[in-house]
Amino acid sequence: GQQVMQIPQYQHVQEGEDFTTYCNSSTTLSNIQWYKQRPGGHPVFLIQLVKSGEVKKQKRLTFQFGEAKKNSSLHITATQTTDVGTYFCAGSGGYNKLIFGAGTRLAVHP
């Protein structure tokens, strides 16, 4: 079945350093969504990418969708302690079914 792989599993950074998480799908995706989950919280929608090669920015966050629509990345510039959490990519499959990656847990040390 469709699989979404995400690396790295964990990332520890000093505050102010950059952070990137990568996502790869076993199949071409119609779209990819990114969610953030704070410890003890629920997934919160960040963004959706639909077009091949699409790049979207939200303040310090930059999201990319690969040309083949099988990979994606999230880059955070100059991390802050408020960025702490687990970042999940989720590929869309079927009737809005989301296939989540394993997530990247980000720890930011002040």
Next chain:
Amino acid sequence: EPEVTQTPSHQVTQMGQEVILRCVPISNHLYFYWYRQILGQKVEFLVSFYNNEISEKSEIFDDQFSVERPDGSNFTLKIRSTKLEDSAMYFCASSSTVSNQPQHFGDGTRLSIL
């Protein structure tokens, strides 16, 4: 901002017992979902529901699971005979009328099977 609400926040149940998890999706949404997340693991799709019927379900969603929209606001997940491995956080989500829209998640119900 409208939100998905789930009750209870924590449910403790003896193995073999039935459990019903409740969700109130965002009012104008038509697509509903259940996901589960075992502690420390990724979010896993269970089932999607549209127009009063199941649209898609995963291999996790076996005969022990069922979903229902008993009235115009609630969306429930029932586990008939719980097993230890059903212990997880269960998230309800909903999305708007147009397909492939972002999904809005509730705070989840933590299910603990003893």
